[in-house]
Amino acid sequence: MRKGRGGAPGGRGRPRRTPARPAARPPAAKGAAPVAPEEPRVFRLGAIPGATPGKWIDRWRERRAHVPLELVPLTVSGQRDALLAGEVDAALVRLPIDDADLHVIPLYTEEAVVVASADSALTAVEELEPQDLAGEVLIVPHDDVLGPIPLPGTQAPRFDAPETTADAIATVATGVGVVVVPMSLARLHHRRDVAHRPLRGAPTSTVALAWPVARDTPDVQTFVGIVRGRTAHSSRG
Template sequence: MTDSADTPSFRLAYVPGVTPAKWVRIWEERLPGTPLALLQVTPAEALEVLRDGAADAALVRLPVDRTAFSAIPLYTEATVVVVPKDHVITAAEEITLDDLADEVVIHPLDDVLGWEQPPGEPAFERPATTADAIELVAADIGVLVVPQSLARLHHRRDLTYRTVVDAPQSGVALSWPEGATTDLVEDFIGIVRGRTVNSTRGRAQQQPPAAERKGERKPRKSAASSGGKGGGGKAGGARRGTGGGKPRRRS
């Protein structure tokens, strides 16, 4: 019996708001013998678990330190403002930062938008987490500007959100330690980049040369192309108008 410790596995960390389910499903279809373990971490912890070797790769929010980590940008999220359902902002489908000038904008310590200067009026204090900030919005203390996935993650029936068209946006990337691009990391890169199972760039999907494939026959040369016996050395038979037949009369 094979010891479970000898079974290779792939450890993937991911930050709140990122949903790895689609990629995990493809992994399980393509590499059923290699378990994929998920580790949810905070944005601040994401790169630390890579440094410490607790994860092989991570779905993180940009930016990352490119001197220490490799990264493949995957997508950029829309930014929204979370407000109570009866807030005046809900009258519009989209707003700008100027529309928040008179609002108390809550700025949690785990903010991922990297503001140079947050919009609106600052709240009395900064809550520790986005989840805490959502509670303050529900208590009508202020509004919260976050990536759309975080608004959905912390959905409440008494709250809604609207797109802020000119706010900073958050990019999501696959990252792993520089110089630690293992075969399993390559496999996951192929999945997030949408490579098919037959892609020539996929490590596990590469096929041996045709001559080495079991049971495959080499193509047989035609008699005409070989120029040997049986072909008569005459491609397509005798030339028209010479030998073998009567010459045509001129009219």
């Protein structure tokens, strides 16, 4: 007996296969707007002399490779104006700073050091006391960031104050006078013909991260998170 179709013995044809239907796509949410790609942009980070943001920049490039970071040098006298004028998105600044319209997070504090010529008798000790500077010419450049330091017995120079800390240290290298600066500036402008020693009791200098209240963007918050040590998986970036 011959059996009919359906794949049984003697059948003429193979069993028909029902074609698989494509998986149904979930319906789009009503009123949902399409996600637009991110606009090309640059994150501009300002930095005053002596600031060292290298490790934070490296972490930024790991997390935000699609957003280039541009490092913008700033002067301490112009740091606030650069932020409020939109020249930078955030900046490493030196305190004090008028924080009206700014968010400010103190980061670290630097000790003050005395920079003297390499052959000065002041370099014979590891640390200096204010009285050790008696009789020395105290040079204060126009871009000084420490403010007046009471150092009885020091003398004012008989020449115009240098414009910059770099100029002041170059003058010190000739054997004329001393200059007191934060440690990072002594390192920034280091020369073979000068040396620096910590000065006990001198004012410290604090470096902070600042950004405008009006431009608290996701990129800014990502950088804030990096500085604060938050991981890429933290809820705030």
